[in-house]
Amino acid sequence: MNKIQVDVAIIGSGTTGMGAYRAARAHTNSIIVIEGGEYGTTCARVGCMPSKLLIAAADAAHHARHTEQFGVQVENVKVDGKAVMERVRRERDRFVGFVLESVEGFDDAHKLRGYAKFKDEHTLMVDDHTEISAQRIVIATGSRPYFPDIFYEAGDRLLINDSLFELEDLPESVAVFGPGVIGLELGQALSRLGVRVKVFGRSGAVAGLQDPEINQYAQDIFNKEFYLNTRVKLQNVRKKSDGVEIEYLDENDQFISEQFSYVLAATGRRANVDKLALENTKLTLDKKGVPVFDDATLQTSSPHIFIAGDANNEIPLLHEAADEGKTAGNNAGQFPLIQAGLRRAPLSVVFSEPQVAHIGLSPNNIKEKYPNSYAVGEVSFEGQGRSRVMAKNQGLLKVYAEQDTGLFLGAEMFGPAAEHIGHLLSWAIQQQQTVAQILDMPFYHPVIEEGVRTAFRDLDAKLNSQRGA
DSSP, rough: OOEEEEEEEOOOSHHHHHHHHHHHHTTOOOEEEEESSSEEEEEEEESHHHHHHHHHHHHHHHHHHHOGGGGGOOOOOOOOHHHHHHHHHHHHHHHHHHHHHHHHHHHGGGEEEEEEEEEEETEEEETTEEEEEEEEEEEOEEEEEEOOOGGGGGGGEOOHHHHHHHHOOSSEEEEEOOOHHHHHHHHHHHHHHTOOOEEOOOSOOTTOOOOOHHHHHHHHHHHTTTTTOOOEEEEEEEETTTEEEEEETTTTTTTEEEEEEEEEESSSSETTTTTGGGGOOOOOOOOOBBBOTTTTBBBBBSSEEEEEEEGGGGGOOOOHHHHHHHHHHHHHTTTTTTOOOOOOEEEEOOSSSEEEEEEEEEEHHHHHHSSEEEEEEEEESSSOOOHHHHTTTEEEEEEETTTTTOOOOEEEEEEEEHHHHHHHHHHHHHTBBBBHHTSSOOOOTTTTTHHHHHHHHHHHHHHHHHOOO
């Protein structure tokens, strides 16, 4: 049995672990990074990058089929499924290679292979070969797909985003469960590539949209392109010799049985903390078994233990994971000095078409925090000039501000260029701009961003009306 003593032990080498390592090493060279799985990040290997590669191929096929409105005829659009998937894997492996180069740049003495478990508050057992005594510990173990047990009945016909990209060819049909970010992006992409797709949900929401009008608008638009039903009750899943059969009750409680080549479970993710033997620590856990922590410092109830990134089950986004890794690593490295890390204005994007963006406080949070003291401005992109020129004139944007101060609070968008507009709006929130200050900013003509100005003009008018101006 090897025994090692270090100042800082980091469990996990993904985006968060790498950030924690770099930050902690600025304070100490007595450090170890423990990894039991493959090196590389969720984003590069099975998440944001391979999914965007699939989406890019899907968009190319879709737009080639819909050029008539511009007076352009494109005939015989053909999708080569094997070529599509080969490019997805080839480019995916290239992105993973860049990540591996970063990990390979770590000092070899600072890397240890194996799965870690807590023996006590300061001791980690790595498999059966190494015992680590650490003054401080950073949990950066990431997350994994989570799905109800009923989906196991699909056997090898069950796909998750980790396994979808390993298919050598596009399947004939897929039933997608979970119309959140992953399910919606992949479901639409597969549909545009010629796969027969149905997307199912049960909560009534799509892409995390909270505003009822935008949520319904988005569902109506998507349903014109592929089947989307956000209120079904799954009854049974059965593996067949040539696929999988699903039985469900639709929103009218009508029983339906259908067969697909595969089922894709995109029903959420689970923090990878359940195999760390946390019961051997004094950590306070929440109802999901995740350590309770301070979201500014990432410090848990045990002051020398920090948890960051997807492992803390808070904001499973790469840029947030990188920020949290830096904060946790810095605090672990300079302990007992503890400092709050950078928390950026909330921003998330769904790369569907039209896109979805969530910026700042959510509508539900605004209603809770500012009851009867906020106003809402909105714009439809159906008549917006540049959007109509490009035949991308679908969508809604709603922007929220605090009544007394005019402070911009948040926005929800379903529409064209939401990934870019989302950035502009999140910057405005982080700079704590008011509606008046935003309207003083330049808006070129003709651009989609002119729709943003329209929304804020509407918001400004409502603020003034409510003030009795």
